[in-house]
Amino acid sequence: MLPRLPVCILIFLPVLVQGSTASSPEKSPAAPASPPSRPPPPLGDPSWALGLRLYQVLRSGSSSVNTIFSPLLVASSLGALSGGSAGTTASQLQDLLKTSSPAKDGAHAGELLSAALKSFTKANGTSFHLHTSSALFSKQAPPVSQAFVKDSQARFRLKHQPLGKGDSKADLKQLHGWAQAALGGLEGAPLAAEIQAKAGALIVANAMRFKGLWEREFSEGSTDHRTFLGKKYTKVMMMHRAGLYRHHEDMENMVQVLEVPLWAGKASVVLLLPFHVDSLARLDKLLTLELLSKWLEKATITSVSISLPKANITSTLSLQKQLSALGLTDVWDQKVADFSGVSEKSKGKLYLAEVLQWASLELACQAGKGDADLEEENIEKPKLFYADHPFIILVRDNATGALLLMGALDHVEGEALHDEL
Numbered sequence: 230m231l232p233r234l235p236v237c238i239l240i241f242l243p244v245l246v247q248g249s250t251a252s253s254p255e256k257s258p259a260a261p262a263s264p265p266s267r268p269p270p271p272l273g274d275p276s277w278a279l280g281l282r283l284y285q286v287l288r289s290g291s292s293s294v295n296t297i298f299s300p301l302l303v304a305s306s307l308g309a310l311s312g313g314s315a316g317t318t319a320s321q322l323q324d325l326l327k328t329s330s331p332a333k334d335g336a337h338a339g340e341l342l343s344a345a346l347k348s349f350t351k352a353n354g355t356s357f358h359l360h361t362s363s364a365l366f367s368k369q370a371p372p373v374s375q376a377f378v379k380d381s382q383a384r385f386r387l388k389h390q391p392l393g394k395g396d397s398k399a400d401l402k403q404l405h406g407w408a409q410a411a412l413g414g415l416e417g418a419p420l421a422a423e424i425q426a427k428a429g430a431l432i433v434a435n436a437m438r439f440k441g442l443w444e445r446e447f448s449e450g451s452t453d454h455r456t457f458l459g460k461k462y463t464k465v466m467m468m469h470r471a472g473l474y475r476h477h478e479d480m481e482n483m484v485q486v487l488e489v490p491l492w493a494g495k496a497s498v499v500l501l502l503p504f505h506v507d508s509l510a511r512l513d514k515l516l517t518l519e520l521l522s523k524w525l526e527k528a529t530i531t532s533v534s535i536s537l538p539k540a541n542i543t544s545t546l547s548l549q550k551q552l553s554a555l556g557l558t559d560v561w562d563q564k565v566a567d568f569s570g571v572s573e574k575s576k577g578k579l580y581l582a583e584v585l586q587w588a589s590l591e592l593a594c595q596a597g598k599g600d601a602d603l604e605e606e607n608i609e610k611p612k613l614f615y616a617d618h619p620f621i622i623l624v625r626d627n628a629t630g631a632l633l634l635m636g637a638l639d640h641v642e643g644e645a646l647h648d649e650l
């Protein structure tokens with residue numbers, strides 16, 4: 230035994246030395262005195278990883294007009310389901326939440342999502358007005374495990390709700406009623422797909438209605454009628470404001486990136502606007518997590534003159550096809566799906582019939598309320614961020630960096646104008 234000892238020391242010594250310098254406490258305070266606060270880059274976050282991929286497949290169908298969904302809600306509900314599943318069902322669910330940073334495993338994704346949900350709902354009423362709810366509906370299912378119900382509610386705010394005994398029309402009515410209540414009374418668009426829930430069906434439903442309150446308001450007095458050059462040319466109300474914002478221009482890809490903070494800094498809105506009037510097809514194809522991450526890191530405080538339409542972006546989505554395209558295949562098949570953590574008697578009985586999402590985002594002038602301790606802005610030769618044509622929009626939580634909402638505005642309702650101007 231003894232002769233081996235020096236060998237061990239030789240091997241471990243460099244590792245120890247390296248480790249101690251890397252984690253040396255003197256290193257971290259070397260950052261500038263007051264770095265502008267910003268959330269961590271999104272590369273290691275499951276809501277961004279799933280959100281970007283889901284956005285790509287949602288938008289690859291040519292007919293998409295105005296898309297909005299909450300990656301955080303989808304990811305956390307699927308995270309809860311993965312905790313109630315086993316075998317390939319579980320691994321396919323976990324794969325959807327994988328990030329490109331290799332150290333983060335499935336359990337870690339669950340913790341991140343759960344923390345983000347907490348941080349985000351706490352900011353309700355400060356940085357934004359929020360209505361949100363998530364439910365796991367079940368149709369004539371075997372008794373659901375109380376441990377699963379408790380855990381998914383506590384960590385992922387996913388409540389279990391049985392569907393009535395009626396036919397698919399009755400199911401649809403119940404789901405719509407649930408969504409309307411979850412959206413604080415807002416009536417969502419009807420679902421395009423039919424609901425086919427056999428006995429043993431599980432349905433994930435997420436709803437989110439979001440109205441951001443800007444850190445600095447767009448004055449109501451400066452709003453005016455302008456033309457929005459979307460799918461149809463329409464006359465809309467536009468709001469305007471000049472100020473200091475994080476901004477980046479990607480000359481090669483011809484897109485402007487703008488980050489607008491919300492009141493009290495709990496979240497921010499990121500806008501991606503093509504240089505020229507165009508459908509978003511080019512930008513949609515271009516968009517990857519890596520590129521977006523690079524843009525966000527490159528954005529620097531700049532004088533910007535912003536014009537945005539007042540608008541509501543609303544979507545009602547069935548995500549089954551899209552999630553299947555991303556590799557989630559076993560869950561839909563009653564013979565294969567393994568939800569043995571949801572119910573012990575589940576094998577061959579429980580399966581996932583749908584993943585539904587109702588979402589709405591309102592763009593308006595208002596800032597938050599309270600003591601504003603904001604410095605005077607010194608604006609010089611502002612860049613123009615003139616959003617009179619389609620753009621992509623994202624909302625991220627500041628504390629955790631999670632992606633709350635992602636979508637695109639292709640069209641704004643308003644009096645129609647003739648195409649030839």
Ligand SMILES: *[C@@H]1O[C@H](CO)[C@@H](O)[C@H](O)[C@H]1NC(C)=O
Nearest residue numbers: 266267268269493494627628
């Ligand atoms: C935003 O997040 C950063 C770290 O990610 C933090 O330092 C800062 O205090 C946060 N700002 C607010 C207003 O919560």
Ligand SMILES: *[C@@H]1O[C@H](CO)[C@@H](O)[C@H](O)[C@H]1NC(C)=O
Nearest residue numbers: 350353354358359360361362
């Ligand atoms: C946010 O606050 C509003 C007003 O207090 C409340 O109606 C709503 O239910 C809250 N939303 C959530 C998700 O707690």
Ligand SMILES: *[C@@H]1O[C@H](CO)[C@@H](O)[C@H](O)[C@H]1NC(C)=O
Nearest residue numbers: 415466538539540541591592
């Ligand atoms: C958006 O919806 C809210 C209520 O749901 C409404 O008060 C507001 O006027 C709408 N905004 C536009 C631009 O239509």
